[in-house]
Amino acid sequence: MPTVLIIDDNAAVAIALEVLFSLHDIDALRAASPEEGLALLERSRVDLVIQDMNFSADTTSGEEGEQLFREIRRRYPDLPVILLTAWTHLDAAVGLVKSGAADYLSKPWNDNRLIATVTNLIELGQANRALAQRVKQERRQRHELEENFDLRGMVWSDPATERVLHLACQVARADVPVLISGPNGTGKERIAEIIQANSAVRDGPFVVLNCGALPSELIEAELFGADAGAYTGASKAREGKFEAADGGTLFLDEIGNLPLAGQMKLLRVLETGRFERLGSNRERQVKVRVISATNADLAAMIRAGTFREDLFYRLNLIELRLAPLAARPGDILPLANSFLAGGKQLAPAAEAALLAHGWPGNVRELKNVMARASLLAAGPVINAADLGLPASAAPALDAEPDRDTIAQALSRAHGVVAQAAADLGLSRQALYRRMERLGIARAG
Template identity: 90%
Template sequence: MPTVLIIDDNAAVGVALDVLFSLHDIAALHAASPEEGLALLASEQIDLVIQDMNFSADTTSGEEGVALFRQIRARYPDLPVILLTAWTHLDAAVDLVKAGAADYLPKPWNDERLLATVTNLVELGQANRALAQRVGRERRERRELENQYDLRGLVWADPALERVLQLACQVARADVPVLITGPNGTGKERIAEIIQANSQVKDGPFVVLNCGALPSELIEAELFGADAGAYTGASKAREGKFEAADGGTLFLDEIGNLPLAGQMKLLRVLETGRFERLGSNRERQVKVRVVSATNADLAAMIRAGTFREDLLYRLNVIELRLPALAARPGDILPLATSFLAP
């Protein structure tokens, strides 16, 4: 039940407002002087203050009320205050509303208007406090996450991304493949870097291959290497990405673009850790953590026969789904600030 503090030297005003508010499930406390009101504010949980503007006998200047309002405003800047007086000075009312007063009502007051104002202000105050508590909690959780893990300088603020980061950091130390899915531009490679930075192979190499940026006939050579003469232009042997990533992490971006022949060889490496270079019969052994990413619908590709179901099973031991930026509005301002910084 919300609580309203009434600061008025007239006991009848306190009784009348107490009766009015009690009929609408609002508790009321009454203070007869500014000092008593400030003491109650310090000791009680107050949602709104209704204060008189004059407390001394034969005083109509409103100076006492202005002084009290400024003290309340200084100590409790978010607490709504309604000013109530029989001596209405328009200039004073305008000045105090500009200074933050919620409303300025004359005596005798209109019950319906006063009640509507109090109800709206109390609901708004409760909503603002709930929001402030949520924002504070999210900030604490964000600080804890940033202190506990290496997030590679990621710029973020939205809780939707925090959930992905929590999971990414938790699974980083597990030696299992991870599939990162989400639209283009959501930061899939950065999440892969975070997984590497918090894994047991964080000191090993982090090798990236964009499967969508290479001709299909060259992807196998890029992945597994090639011996001299394996294809036109291969004048000398070269190691592939798996050899380069030995003891570390291999990030396969746009995994949905990998041709079926390459998918079969990749499946074998995931199962055994062994592979042959293109044009070679010698088997090689590596220890590589594979993190892959795609914006494609791999399930639809499986139905179309363009992606192996058994490979998806191997890659998708843990899936991290990155939400689009439109679903992370809290990240927009921090990202814009970061991009526009000199």
């Protein structure tokens, strides 16, 4: 149950508020002075404070309330504070709202509006605390990753990417095949490099073969090597990727392009470590960690008879799934900034355009966009137009709400400024500034 601390020297006010809150399942603590209120805050869990502006007899300046508010803000910067005001110190309360107070209420208050304001602020505070806890946990996990593993300069911020990194580092030392799946351009090779860098064979070679970049008739020769005369044009013996990767890691990208004959030989190597070069009967022995990657639906290929099911399960002992860049938006701006050249910076509108774009080409497309923008931008700041993205990717900046829009939002929120601000996509302080500039009076 949430708890509100009422700091007011008027016992009748405190009791009335306490009864009101009890009817809405909100606990209330009472303090008759600033000193007592601060002491309660030290030993009690409080979700929100409601404080008066004056505590001494015959004092109406509001200075005591201002001092109390600033002390609460100093000690508990995230704790929402609602000010109870009288007309004599309304200006002081408005000034404190601009300094970070959650809201102010004139005496006598409206019960419904007070409960709505308190409920909104408590829910917002709980959400903020949960977010802060999650951010703290993510920072701790990131620190542990960076301290304990070689991440090969990986740039990321999105939790989805961090989960893949955690799993990649966790399985790196296990001598098992790993399959990395995900669309083209998502960074599958970088994940393979991280697995290699943290494996027991980190000092061995890291050999890459893109099975989709070669004609099918040459893939086997690339993998297993060939003796002279094994095929047309093979004038001398050549070493294959498995031999080159002996004692290290072989990364097979676009494994779905491997022909069935090559799949059968690959399965044998994975099971025994043995193979023959094309055109040779001599068996060779290697010790290689195989990491494969695919952007294809291997399960559908198995159903179609174009990929061996036994090889799939041999490769798929551990699968790491990399999401498209658009599905991990937290990575977009850190990656974009890492790709910038010449000390250039992104304008806010450019950042918005990057976040709005769908990135069908994933990280590879982002890298190309930033390289082009770095080259073509006239000055040190890259604007949205410099990115060359479709016009629809750059959302128009929201116009400042006019007087009628603000009045309608306040009406819908029954005068609760916090709710109206949320509806308008503004902070309470920003809404107060607009109301003051437009001469919109706040209901008492």
